[in-house]
Amino acid sequence: MIQISYKLRNNVAIYALHLSLFIIGLMLIGSTNLEAKGHEKFKVAMLLPGSISDAGWNALAYEGLKAIEKQLGAEISHAETRTPTDQEEQFRAYALDGYSMVFGHGYEFQDPAKAVAPDFPETIFITSSGGTITDNISPVNFRVEQAAYLLGIIAGMMTNTNKLGVMGGQNIPSVNSTFMAFEGGAKSVNPDAEVSWVYVGNWEDIGKGKELALAQISEGVDFIFPNADAAGLGAYEAAEIFNKSETAQKEGRMVYTFGANRDKSDISPTVIANAVITPDAFVKIAKIIKEGKFKPQIYTFNMLTDEAITLTYSPTLKSKVPEAVQKAVEDAKAKILAGELKVPQIDFSEKEDDKD
Numbered sequence: 252m253i254q255i256s257y258k259l260r261n262n263v264a265i266y267a268l269h270l271s272l273f274i275i276g277l278m279l280i281g282s283t284n285l286e287a288k289g290h291e292k293f294k295v296a297m298l299l300p301g302s303i304s305d306a307g308w309n310a311l312a313y314e315g316l317k318a319i320e321k322q323l324g325a326e327i328s329h330a331e332t333r334t335p336t337d338q339e340e341q342f343r344a345y346a347l348d349g350y351s352m353v354f355g356h357g358y359e360f361q362d363p364a365k366a367v368a369p370d371f372p373e374t375i376f377i378t379s380s381g382g383t384i385t386d387n388i389s390p391v392n393f394r395v396e397q398a399a400y401l402l403g404i405i406a407g408m409m410t411n412t413n414k415l416g417v418m419g420g421q422n423i424p425s426v427n428s429t430f431m432a433f434e435g436g437a438k439s440v441n442p443d444a445e446v447s448w449v450y451v452g453n454w455e456d457i458g459k460g461k462e463l464a465l466a467q468i469s470e471g472v473d474f475i476f477p478n479a480d481a482a483g484l485g486a487y488e489a490a491e492i493f494n495k496s497e498t499a500q501k502e503g504r505m506v507y508t509f510g511a512n513r514d515k516s517d518i519s520p521t522v523i524a525n526a527v528i529t530p531d532a533f534v535k536i537a538k539i540i541k542e543g544k545f546k547p548q549i550y551t552f553n554m555l556t557d558e559a560i561t562l563t564y565s566p567t568l569k570s571k572v573p574e575a576v577q578k579a580v581e582d583a584k585a586k587i588l589a590g591e592l593k594v595p596q597i598d599f600s601e602k603e604d605d606k607d
Contacts, residue, residue, distance in 0.1 A: 293541050295319050296345040297329040297354040298338055301454055305481035308454070311513040312356045312379070315533025322534050323541055338363035346371035352540045354379065354533075358425050364388050375540050377550075380425040382599050384547050391536050392425075394553040395512060396432035396596040397587050398526035398562045399476070401580050402509045403436025405524055406474035407444045408576045410437075411504065416447045416467035418486050420454040420479035428597035429511065429526070433476050435595035440579060447472060451482040460485025468493050468506055478511040487519035494521065507568075516565035523568045528552075532559035549599065554587055 295316065303313040313329060320327045328345070332338045338355065342363055345353045352375040355364050361383040364376040368388050381390040406415050415437055419426040430448060437444040447470065449463045464475055464486040475490060477483030490506040493499050499506075510516065510525030532552045539545055552559040562580070564572065586592035 291349075293323060293325045294348075294350040295323075295325045295327050295352050295354075295537055296350045297327070297356060298332045298341055298360060299329060300331075300333060300357045300359065301480055302331060303329070305454075305484075306513065306515060306518050307483060307510075308480045308512050309356065311528055311530075312354070312533070314513075315528075315530045316354075318530035318534050319537045323537055325537065325541075335359070335363050339366050342367040342376065343370070346374040350374060352377060352537065358423050361388075361390075375545055377536060377540075380599070382549065384549065386547055389545070389547050389550060390599070391532075391550040391552065392599055393512075393528045393532055393560060394551055394596065395429055395526040395528060395560050397554040397584075397594050398560055399429045399432040399511075400436035400439075400587075400594040401562045401583060402476060402524055402526055403433040403438075404440050404580050404583055405572060405576055406433075406476070406507075406509075407437030407439070407441035408579060409507070409572070410441065410444060410473055412471040412473050413441065413443045414445050414447065414471040414473065416449070416464070416472040416475040418460060418463055418467075418475060418477040418479050418483060419448070419450045420482050421452065422450050424597050424599070426478050428599075429478050430476070432594050432596050436583070439583075451479050451485075454480035454482055456482050457485040457488070461489045464489035465492070473504055473506050474509070475506065476509045476511065483511070484518070487515070487521055490521040491519060507571075514563050516563070516567070520567070522565050523571065524565065525563045527561050527563050529559055529561060532556070535559060554584070 297312060297316045299309045299312060301309045303309050316327050316329055319325050330341045332341050338360055342353055355378045358380045360378045361381045364378055365383060368376050368385055372387055376388045378390045380392050383390060417430045417433060434446040447467050451459045460479055460482040467475060468489060475486050477486040487508055490508050493506050506521060507523045508519060508521045510522050512528050514525045514527050515522045536550055554560050583592060
């Protein structure tokens with residue numbers, strides 16, 4: 252009996268010890284989970300209106316997203332959404348999945364963001380361009396107008412016909428503002444310059460872009476500035492076709508093009524310079540949100556913002572730009588950075604949607 256009683260007491264003691272360790276383990280697990288909530292992964296998603304293979308607007312945004320992943324250690328995801336319904340559904344899906352911020356990369360994402368944002372106050376929705384501001388929606392305006400103005404100076408000084416062309420994907424304020432700046436730059440150095448504005452009507456129709464550019468070229472245009480995403484590839488193709496034609500040889504005329512938003516020097520041998528949004532511009536706005544410094548307002552990036560927006564020359568064609576032209580560009584850039592030159596552009600300071 253004494254031996255049995257001893258074993259019983261021993262078993263009870265062991266059981267009590269195991270129970271204590273189990274309870275302590277649960278407490279530690281609970282504590283770890285609570286602490287982990289303060290160190291959740293920074294999750295950033297991006298909705299794009301087109302393919303990241305467009306070598307333009309969508310490609311540059313994806314490069315920005317990858318820069319956020321690398322520089323801020325974020326978990327990232329992206330989705331191609333072309334219709335308002337798809338955009339709203341994907342905004343909601345990412346918010347439900349706990350994403351800290353979701354980019355809607357384009358003017359057209361404002362209304363879908365407004366439909367979803369009130370249901371997810373802890374998620375920040377950022378639209379590229381526009382003027383919609385709520386407690387958790389803000390636009391980030393990548394103002395390439397200053398760089399576009401410099402492109403206009405190049406075209407205005409180098410044109411042999413005084414005829415320049417711009418091509419937009421759609422007739423929207425953010426695109427028109429870059430064209431306004433381009434035309435202003437051209438006419439600042441060449442009052443006789445005429446600028447032809449055309450629109451594809453969408454962002455994907457390369458064939459239509461090519462057709463419109465060929466029409467501009469047939470009218471004497473010798474510089475084209477497309478801001479049309481994938482559709483803009485048609486303008487580069489048109490310029491290449493003309494430059495190889497008998498007409499070009501007969502007239503002694505070359506057609507040059509510019510890149511919008513992303514450096515497109517490797518896309519076409521006709522691209523002479525670019526108005527570029529750098530990946531750092533995306534990192535800057537993501538860093539603001541990650542550090543808890545977000546305020547509902549318009550966030551603007553331009554050449555004054557640590558050159559988040561800049562001008563680049565094609566490495567192979569920069570030699571074609573006369574030194575006098577390069578100097579005029581540098582002089583104008585210095586005045587812009589010093590606040591002495593105000594580039595013509597559309598004002599997006601209004602908080603409500605700035606429709607056409």
